[in-house]
Structure formats: structure tokens, C-alpha cells
Amino acid sequence: MKRYALMFCLLAAVQHTQADDLKVPKNALWEKECGACHVAFPPQLLTADNWQAMMDGLARHFGSNAELEARERKAITDFLVANAGTLARHRSASLRITETVWFKREHRSISPKEWVHPDVKTPSNCKACHNVVGHTSWAERDLRRTGGRSEQD
16 A cells, blocks of 8 residues: 555656646747737647647637738747647647646646636636746746635645
8 A cells, every 4th residue: 555655646746847847948939929918838738730730720819810920920830849748648639728638637626616716717827826937937836826725725
């Protein structure tokens, strides 16, 4: 029994480390253009083919027209594809990061009530809970309190 407990703790530590070590490469154009409307999501959160499909569909980007000049679109696409996630857990048929296996696993302890909190509203609103979004840390230790409690409580 102790062996299983130790294996579980090691697995949890590895998963925690993966989230804590999510490093976001610097790219001023990506930060400016994608970050103008929402968090510039780390490229590792989707696969290269997902990013390619997303960038090819900017005219109807989740209900909005987010088209870019061809040169800018290519530069951002190249950056996203070069830094994309490579594992099946980063693939999303809907192109929604919130529907990847990785996202669901990382956020499994969040209650449905917390997702609709007025400060959060939607799972894709990363800024609502992550204090240091994007460039240095996506770790649980950097979570912001919402509704009087943190996601860690």
C-alpha cells in the first residue's frame, strides 16, 4: 500500500512540475496581436496542427473576426507551430484549449460554481485566477483569490 501512495505522490509531483514549468517563449508580435483580445495562450497548450487550423480560421475566430495581415499571420503561425505541444493531451478537436486533456486534468478540482463566478465567467479567462499570466508562471502558487477563496483552498 505504501508503494502505491509513493507512486501517486511522485505522479502528482511530476504533473505539478509540468504545470509549474510551462515556460512561455517571448514573441512581441504574438503578445501584441493575440494579447489584444485575450491572454496570449502559451503555444505548448495546443498541437501544431491545432494552431495552424486556428490561424487559418481567424476570420471566424470563436465568433469574432480576428484577421491579420498575411505577413503577421504567417509570423505568428510559425511561432506557434514551432513551440506547440507535441503530446495527444494537447490536441483539441474544437481548437479550444479548455477542452484538451491537459487543461481538464490541471483544472479538475475547480467546481462548476467557480467557473461562473463574476470575476471568472469562463474557463478561458486565465487572467481571472493566474496572477502572473503568460511570461513567468502558470503555477498554482500564483493563483489569485476569487470569491473569497483560492483555487487551492
